[in-house]
Amino acid sequence: MTAVPVSMTDVRELVDGALRAAVGRLDPRTYRVAAYHLGWTDEEGHPRKAPAGKALRPALALLSARAAVAPPESALPGAVAVELTHAFSLLHDDIMDGDRTRRHRPAAWTVFGEASAILTGDALLALAGEVLLEAPGQGSARAARALSTATRRLIAGQSLDMDFESRRQVGVDECVAMASDKTAALLACSCSIGAVLDDAPRPLTEALEAFGTDLGIAFQLADDLLGIWGDPATTGKPAMSDLRSRKMSLPVVAALNSGTPEGAKLAALYARPGPREQEPAESELAEAAALVEAAGGRAWAELEAESRVQRAAEHLLAARMPDSARTEFLRIADFVTRRDH
Numbered sequence: 001m002t003a004v005p006v007s008m009t010d011v012r013e014l015v016d017g018a019l020r021a022a023v024g025r026l027d028p029r030t031y032r033v034a035a036y037h038l039g040w041t042d043e044e045g046h047p048r049k050a051p052a053g054k055a056l057r058p059a060l061a062l063l064s065a066r067a068a069v070a071p072p073e074s075a076l077p078g079a080v081a082v083e084l085t086h087a088f089s090l091l092h093d094d095i096m097d098g099d100r101t102r103r104h105r106p107a108a109w110t111v112f113g114e115a116s117a118i119l120t121g122d123a124l125l126a127l128a129g130e131v132l133l134e135a136p137g138q139g140s141a142r143a144a145r146a147l148s149t150a151t152r153r154l155i156a157g158q159s160l161d162m163d164f165e166s167r168r169q170v171g172v173d174e175c176v177a178m179a180s181d182k183t184a185a186l187l188a189c190s191c192s193i194g195a196v197l198d199d200a201p202r203p204l205t206e207a208l209e210a211f212g213t214d215l216g217i218a219f220q221l222a223d224d225l226l227g228i229w230g231d232p233a234t235t236g237k238p239a240m241s242d243l244r245s246r247k248m249s250l251p252v253v254a255a256l257n258s259g260t261p262e263g264a265k266l267a268a269l270y271a272r273p274g275p276r277e278q279e280p281a282e283s284e285l286a287e288a289a290a291l292v293e294a295a296g297g298r299a300w301a302e303l304e305a306e307s308r309v310q311r312a313a314e315h316l317l318a319a320r321m322p323d324s325a326r327t328e329f330l331r332i333a334d335f336v337t338r339r340d341h
């Protein structure tokens with residue numbers, strides 16, 4: 001999979017070495033699972049070429065150093081730490097959601113078992129904290145605290161998302177608040193961590209965080225849209241997995257709250273026996289997707305994503321930073337809503 005387009009440097013090249021050095025500290029069993037999950041090795045532990053994931057969070061972390069007029073290398077511990085935290089969350093989420101495919105490959109838990117995947121996620125999270133606390137410079141403890149808070153919010157968001165699955169009524173606002181915790185908190189941290197490591201002034205780090213929060217919500221909206229209408233060949237995830245597991249994703253919640261007859265029909269579909277008891281038929285999935293669209297859930301999510309990107313851009317325009325950093329951030333924001341994977 002290609003990394004996010006950042007013209008400044010090859011993000012992967014810069015981050016990969018530091019990421020490998022950090023993960024290399026793990027015990028051999030945990031390392032094996034982590035290396036597989038990160039795309040470095042195959043199921044047998046043999047090296048493979050294509051790295052996994054878009055490396056969006058490390059790209060943002062490196063850019064945030066540029067916003068603070070600090071060298072990209074100074075943000076490396078931040079870039080590594082946010083990617084490790086992201087990797088931890090994916091390892092655990094796939095188990096909780098029962099998702100068997102991740103980044104075009106069998107999810108780690110299906111290869112190594114749930115216990116190994118859980119432990120590896122735990123280890124990566126611990127490593128993230130270690131890497132930040134070891135970072136040279138003034139902002140190290142401040143960055144570690146910021147990442148810790150973002151992780152707590154990510155966990156709270158995931159917990160609320162799980163809770164939604166057993167609820168009949170979920171409001172649009174609380175669903176957006178859930179996404180703000182589950183996804184946007186880590187993205188906001190990624191957008192500011194390079195500046196925080198440089199101990200940059202609060203107005204700058206706060207503007208970067210505000211940018212990342214709106215960007216993160218737009219990112220989740222785009223992800224939810226791809227989860228229904230994306231091509232599994234490009235997303236690397238099974239088609240309509242969110243509808244299959246009757247997830248309260250943002251377009252679905254918007255449709256359910258639309259007050260339209262199609263929204264009511266969708267509610268009736270969602271109220272049937274859940275995925276754990278009974279797999280919905282393919283025709284039912286197509287019907288659910290059509291109902292989300294007819295009830296306006298798709299259009300709402302597309303518009304909301306655009307408006308979040310707009311708001312994100314406004315936070316950047318109000319902050320003092322080199323133009324080149326602003327331009328790159330805006331390019332990434334544009335990529336987030338137009339991506340197909």
Ligand SMILES: C=C(C)CCOP(=O)(O)OP(=O)(O)O
Pocket residue numbers: 052053054055056086103183219220223341
């Ligand atoms: C927060 C969400 C929606 C999980 C997927 O994140 P990414 O789409 O950034 O995952 P990778 O590129 O790292 O696979």
